[in-house]
Amino acid sequence: EVYRPGSHFVQPGQLGRDNNGGANRAKDESIPPRLSQAIAAANGIKPLADIKEVEVKRKAWDGSEKIIAVDLWQVIKSGDTSQDIILQEDDRVIIPKADSISKEQSRELASGTFSPETITVNVVGEVVSPGAVEVEPNTPLNNAILAAGGFDTQRADTKKVELVSLKPDGTVDKRMIEVDLGAEINDETNPVLGQNDVVVVGRSGATKTGDSIGTFTSPLRGLFGIFNAIF
Known part of the structure; x- marks a missing residue:
C-alpha cells in the first residue's frame, strides 16, 4: 500500500x-x-x-x-x-x-513521516485558475480554493461548492459544502482534502442565465471522466 x-x-x-x-x-x-x-x-x-x-x-x-x-x-x-x-x-x-x-x-498519517510531501487536488469551474493544484497533506478546502486563485467574482457561486472524493475502496463520495472562507478546519464548511479530491465551483444564478449548461459541464467530463456519472 x-x-x-x-x-x-x-x-x-x-x-x-x-x-x-x-x-x-x-x-x-x-x-x-x-x-x-x-x-x-x-x-x-x-x-x-x-x-x-x-x-x-x-x-x-x-x-x-x-x-x-x-x-x-x-x-x-x-x-x-x-x-x-x-x-x-x-x-x-x-x-x-x-x-x-x-x-x-x-x-x-497525512502529516506524518510516511506520507507524500504534497498531494494533488483539482479545483474546477468558476475560479481564477482552474485545474490541478499541489498542496500539502491536510490542506483544507478554503486553502485549495485560494491556491486556484480564488473565486471568479464575476461568475462564481461563492456560497457553496461541490466536493467529490474517490474513497480508498473505489467508491465515490459527493457532497455540497456551504462556503465560509473565515472558518477554521471543520468537516462541515472547511474539510481537510485528500489526494485527487475534486472541488467544483459552480456558477452564480446570473451567470447561469447567460450560459448553457453544456458550456460548463463538458470540460469537466473531458478532464475527469471517472466522475462522468456524477455530473
Whole structure:
C-alpha cells in the first residue's frame, strides 16, 4: 500500500521528512537508511495502509527468511523511533491494506513521516485558475480554493461548492459544502482534502442565465471522466 511499489535504491543520508513535516537529512552519510526513508522513496503510503502491521522480510546468513514486525503507528503517535528500523540490502518491506481506518489515524498519517510531501487536488469551474493544484497533506478546502486563485467574482457561486472524493475502496463520495472562507478546519464548511479530491465551483444564478449548461459541464467530463456519472 504505497504509491510506487517495487524495488528502490535508498542511499544513506537520503532526504526525508520529520514528524513535523520538515526536511531532514542524516548528518553522517555512512548511517544506513531507515524504513521511513524507503517508504519516502516509494512516494509514501496510501490512505488505507495498515502501518500497525508492517513486515520487513530479511534473508538470514543461513538462507532462511526472518520476518520483523513493525508498528509504524507508534512512530507517529509517541515518537518511538525504535520502530523506524535500519534496513539492510535486499530487505523487503510489506505494508498491507487495512480493513478500515479511523478519521484520527487518517489525519495523523497525512502529516506524518510516511506520507507524500504534497498531494494533488483539482479545483474546477468558476475560479481564477482552474485545474490541478499541489498542496500539502491536510490542506483544507478554503486553502485549495485560494491556491486556484480564488473565486471568479464575476461568475462564481461563492456560497457553496461541490466536493467529490474517490474513497480508498473505489467508491465515490459527493457532497455540497456551504462556503465560509473565515472558518477554521471543520468537516462541515472547511474539510481537510485528500489526494485527487475534486472541488467544483459552480456558477452564480446570473451567470447561469447567460450560459448553457453544456458550456460548463463538458470540460469537466473531458478532464475527469471517472466522475462522468456524477455530473
